[in-house]
Amino acid sequence: MIILISLFFVLGIRFHQARIQGLPTAISLVLASTLNLVILSWSFILCLWLSFDFKIALIILVFFYGYLVKKYATFKLTSLKIPSTMSLLACAILGLAAIFYQKSSIPWGGWDAVAIWNQHAKFLSAGPQWIAMFDPALSSSHPDYPLFLPSLIAIAWQAFPGLSNAVPMILGLFPLLGILTILFFSVPQKAIGIIPCVILLVDKAFIDQAASQYADTWLAFFILLGLYLLVELPKNKHLAWVIGLIMANCCWIKNEGFIFFILAGATTVYYLFPHKKNLLVFMASAGILLLLILFYKIHWTPANDMAAEMKGSIWQKLKSQERYFTLFDFAKKSMLAEYQMLIPLALIGLFIVKSFPKSLLLPSLVIILLFWAYMGIYLITPKDLSWHLSTSFFRLIHHLYPSILFLYFCLMDQHKKYLI
């Protein structure tokens, strides 16, 4: 199984890299690996649903990729070149991030990792009786949550039997390294790309959250990747199929991903409206995943705990001034305590930014609306507002933080003459 997965990755990355043109090599490598993870996760889940042997599915996928590589890509063994100074610097940043991550990691991760993500993975790795995870007795482990992270952990546990706690630990590093790679290489001026990476590296709260092995860093990574592709879309319309898969897969990581998909998906449709063929490709790739997720939600999972508890009048909550004050007060304190870097960045931005480029306008609007949608959910939450804020606010901001840095430094890159 290890050999099959390795072959799947080598061939899959080669094929996807050949199809993804127009992006920096490092980012296309991250994107190709991510697409492989998405395909692997869905193949595993479909095998469970259809009671099909996953090993046979892997063999089919390897042969299919082999055929695609032969048809659309080539395997050239180019001579090894010494990487550029900037690439080495990026590797050093990634290495440091891995060491900081390891320093913060504990076996089995934080509470949610223990009780939700690893827990679901144990059921998925246990074979045909995985549906026991939806037993009403286990409602406190949130059985309605999507299965992207648990499925990846379960696949690794099947490949390396013994339910080792090293698996979720190693997997949890991938989105952190992915975020840093995108931030580093997405800005044309690499000297500017280093700054957001250093900001995240020295941010202990951010590294701690990534090391907790929750699905939140995965969602932050997918939101950043989706947003990056959205910025690139006007230049690279052929990436419509990739955007569809990445954006729709956000709904397969956490339920909050649905909000991002709606906002970013609507923006993609707006961009692609004059290009009907690309629009159809986007709708088809996103549609396939969405249908599968909807099937999972309707057929398998119980109702979301918040949706099930929503009994009181939403209108009453929206009219309550106290809830607005509580929310504002908590957001202000949390921002000042954990995201202090945003204040000097905003002040620098106010002095430097003279104009807002059109290419960043809609992606920025997506992140602003996503933030307000999150705040709107707090306003109508059936849970105790203070408790809900204290247990999840920092994680929701964690989803947005890399994307905010990405948009900010793209903006700075456009005004670099004032900086350098």
Place this chain on the structure above:
Amino acid sequence: MSKKILILLVALLIFFVIRNFTRLPQKDIPTLAIEKSIQALKNKLPTKGHIAYYSNSYDDGLYFTAQLMLSPLVVSKFGLQDSAIFLFDGSKKDSLFFLKKLPYRVIDSAQHGDVTNYLLLRNK
């Protein structure tokens, strides 16, 4: 020259990352008090792998290097929703997920607040 130093730095970082990952699963969790207190009892037992710890709060999962096993059967046996069982031998064979009955008996228990803990021994 600076490129050579960078290559050396990257090589060193890769070495440390790989080395740390081989050591991480054994990393000590600062709050292992419960597990350590059970250790003395475990040492007295002839079948060390057959001991388990049950808690009706899976917050305790944060304090264990042992595996957390949460299953409908465990929940229904102890009648509480927020519950979990921890196995110390870590073998998949002993998984409590799909057993028809729980082959464990209670050998000790403790109550603090709403949390009840049981020390269990596997039947032969």
